Amino acid sequence: xxxxxxxxxxxxxxxxxxxxxxxxxxxxxxxxxxxxxxxxxxxxxxxxxxxxxxxxxxxxxxxxxxxxxxxxxxxxxxxxxxxxxxxxxxxxxxxxxxxxxxxxxxxxxxxxxxxxxxxxxxxxxxxxxxxxxxxxxxxxxxxxxxxxxxxxxxxxxxxxxxxxxxxxxxxxxxxxxxxxxxxxxxxxxxxxxxxxxxxxxxxxxxxxxxxxx
Numbered sequence: 001x002x003x004x005x006x007x008x009x010x011x012x013x014x015x016x017x018x019x020x021x022x023x024x025x026x027x028x029x030x031x032x033x034x035x036x037x038x039x040x041x042x043x044x045x046x047x048x049x050x051x052x053x054x055x056x057x058x059x060x061x062x063x064x065x066x067x068x069x070x071x072x073x074x075x076x077x078x079x080x081x082x083x084x085x086x087x088x089x090x091x092x093x094x095x096x097x098x099x100x101x102x103x104x105x106x107x108x109x110x111x112x113x114x115x116x117x118x119x120x121x122x123x124x125x126x127x128x129x130x131x132x133x134x135x136x137x138x139x140x141x142x143x144x145x146x147x148x149x150x151x152x153x154x155x156x157x158x159x160x161x162x163x164x165x166x167x168x169x170x171x172x173x174x175x176x177x178x179x180x181x182x183x184x185x186x187x188x189x190x191x192x193x194x195x196x197x198x199x200x201x202x203x204x205x206x207x208x209x210x211x212x213x
Contacts, residue, residue, distance in 0.1 A: 026124055032194070043170035049125045058152060
């Protein structure tokens with residue numbers, strides 16, 4: 001693999017990463033609802049899942065999962081159910097008007113960091129690991145940038161590059177959302193944002209349910 005090929009992969013990966021999808025919605029939900037720390041942990045969960053699925057594809061495990069139709073179908077419907085669950089959570093928050101941590105309260109951020117880190121990471125990881133399109137992406141795309149018979153570390157390197165780029169983009173998103181959160185702290189606005197995020201998650205769930213992956 002040449003540096004030119006690697007650069008082409010980076011550009012291709014960046015274009016795909018910035019297209020809003022379930023990861024975008026989950027990170028947005030966590031950041032707007034619970035603050036920057038929770039959003040950052042959700043981003044880390046997404047990146048960890050990307051790394052796991054990318055390495056699985058590189059070593060051949062991903063192809064076995066896709067070839068096993070019952071396993072692949074179970075992953076797909078787990079993803080459908082989990083995205084729907086997160087969407088309903090966000091809509092319930094919008095309906096109840098849950099205020100969440102005060103955007104201007106640094107102590108609230110610390111408390112959320114201590115109590116919500118695992119929940120944020122778990123939501124990011126599970127929403128991504130149960131999305132079979134991520135695994136299919138790695139299986140379909142990595143061979144396009146690598147000649148046959150390349151060392152394992154090269155294909156794994158591309159997968160981990162994608163995970164790192166995804167993490168960087170999501171952390172930038174968290175930073176921007178956190179700043180907007182300080183300006184959009186009114187309960188009515190927060191409820192509208194929760195409602196929009198929940199709706200998007202339900203839409204992504206329905207799309208995944210109807211798509212032939």
